[in-house]
Amino acid sequence: MTDPSDIWHRIFNFTDYPQLLTLVHNSLIAGAILGVVGGLISTFVIKRDMPFAVHGISELSFAGASGALLLGVNVVVGSLVGSILAAVVIGALGNRARDRNSIIGVLMPFGLGLGVLFLALYKGRAANKFGLLTGQIVAVDTPQLSWLVVTSAIVLLGLALIWRPLSFASTDPGLAAARGVPVAALSPVFMLLLGLAVAMSVQIVGALLVLSILVTPAAAAMHVTASPLLGTLLSVVFAVGSTVGGILLALGSSIPISPYVTTISFTIYLVCRLIGARRRARGWATLPPAHAQSPITA
Numbered sequence: 001m002t003d004p005s006d007i008w009h010r011i012f013n014f015t016d017y018p019q020l021l022t023l024v025h026n027s028l029i030a031g032a033i034l035g036v037v038g039g040l041i042s043t044f045v046i047k048r049d050m051p052f053a054v055h056g057i058s059e060l061s062f063a064g065a066s067g068a069l070l071l072g073v074n075v076v077v078g079s080l081v082g083s084i085l086a087a088v089v090i091g092a093l094g095n096r097a098r099d100r101n102s103i104i105g106v107l108m109p110f111g112l113g114l115g116v117l118f119l120a121l122y123k124g125r126a127a128n129k130f131g132l133l134t135g136q137i138v139a140v141d142t143p144q145l146s147w148l149v150v151t152s153a154i155v156l157l158g159l160a161l162i163w164r165p166l167s168f169a170s171t172d173p174g175l176a177a178a179r180g181v182p183v184a185a186l187s188p189v190f191m192l193l194l195g196l197a198v199a200m201s202v203q204i205v206g207a208l209l210v211l212s213i214l215v216t217p218a219a220a221a222m223h224v225t226a227s228p229l230l231g232t233l234l235s236v237v238f239a240v241g242s243t244v245g246g247i248l249l250a251l252g253s254s255i256p257i258s259p260y261v262t263t264i265s266f267t268i269y270l271v272c273r274l275i276g277a278r279r280r281a282r283g284w285a286t287l288p289p290a291h292a293q294s295p296i297t298a
Helices: 004-011 017-047 051-071 075-093 097-121 126-134 142-171 173-178 183-205 216-221 228-250 258-281
Strands: none
Touching: 017 051, 017 142, 017 183, 017 216, 017 228, 051 075, 051 097, 051 126, 051 183, 075 097, 075 142, 075 183, 142 173, 142 183, 173 183, 183 228, 183 258, 216 228, 216 258, 228 258
């Protein structure tokens, strides 16, 4: 029979905690960067109703990373290639939601199956295989951190350039097109930025749980505010808190980082949902869904 105290010790072990902090310096920086990027991207994922796309891209990112692991090349590059390929395919072929979801439904099992094949052929450390799916607490070395910083800079710059028209197009694409906003061109650009963000997330929380960073923060924020600005800020705070908090809780344990990140993220979502429900019960103004918020003037 398993000793409950042994299970608790495996989940939370703060022995020599200060010394262990030095081992995850890069991971903490990467987690904070990922939280900022993930929180910003998350707002558009919710507005554009694309959580399923995030999951689909992550499966191809996993296939690219596992293929790179098998070939002995940079795993980050493989993850980026897989994510970008998926983003380009979904963005080019899925103009309508129904078409997009069908394409993603086809890509997901293919990407996952391909990734499993590559990992089955890989004869290296089992921790490397497992880490691609569920994340690793000390997986971020200096070269990977450099890749992550460069990738996040590209995503943030891209979002800054298209933020205003993308917000308008995400809120009311018909009106945005009538006002001259290039709605058709914005979609593939956003998909490319989303692909880069997914590839970043895979390096921290693994391919299976990227939704906790790229979907849950904004989904939580929309339950406590209808303000686009405040919602975005809260989404970033929630994402950073989940990633950095998950890393700090996982430090010293023998458990992958992903359960900690997802638990914090889910707890934040539940609290926000309860706050929103309590406000509505008291007769406060009902928060509109993301796609029904007032359009942003172009």
